[in-house]
Amino acid sequence: MRTYDLTPFYRSTVGFDRLFSLLDQATGDGSPGYPPYNIERTGENEYRISVAVSGFSQPELSIVAKENTLTIKGEKTANENAPGKSEVLYRGIAARAFERVFQLADFVQVKNASLEHGLLHVDLVREIPEAKKPRSIPITSAGANAPQVVDGTADKAAA
Template identity: 60%
Template sequence: MRHFDLSPLYRSTVGFDKLFSMLDTASGVEGSASSYPPYNIERLAENSYRITMAVAGFTEEDLSIEVKENALTVIGEKASEAEGEKDYLHRGIAARAFERRFQLADYMRVDSASMEHGLLHVDLTRELPEAKKPRQIEIKGSGSSKTLEGTTH
């Protein structure tokens, strides 16, 4: 049987976690790979998420966050330092430019972004429109009325 590695999709999408969990369970796929800059995606509540990126060495002015259609893009570019300004004996803190894209599920909204201790936090919320939320449908008939639980699509 073929195994498909869905981890690249799982790491770059937010709000599709239930779908990917089902696919991972069905296919038995596990594992992850890292890339620069490292990041976490966590679920804070049922419809609330946080992306945390390790951006040591960057300031708020070096970072930009853009949401366009269903894509969240975080770009980091350091202001160029003058040549010969610093004489490094070892340079282990990466300060290279990056662009990280996250594909967002429908109805995801970016609430806020903050930076603390070299970590960039981007908070997101899934807001389903009223027409997409589960609701109860009343069944009318002769005699007594009953209700049927259902969802709209």
């Protein structure tokens, strides 16, 4: 696997720390391929993350949204030594614990989560507040609408 050393960029740039740390995470081997997932765009500002969690029940899964991070965890509670259980000769179905972390853009919020047919669906929506949306500013000519003094303090100071 190719490795890239981004250390010289850390020394010569200011304000790009988050960008380089995201590049380090993307190129590193720290993100395993289990469980597989899809990210879909379902509308103009709506998204869906689908994670394959076959074999996990609802109490064994947890979803935590904190700041701009969405964390999905699965912990299998195996009771292999329970009386009356059969002996497993070969385990080919993965039942290991996992943790998937997704970086969310600003103003993206978790709307809903559902578990069906072994897939965990997390619906996301981007809701930009009115104060952050672009707004149109009307342009007026300077001669027609000259600024006017309301309280008259400028006239008193000139006199």
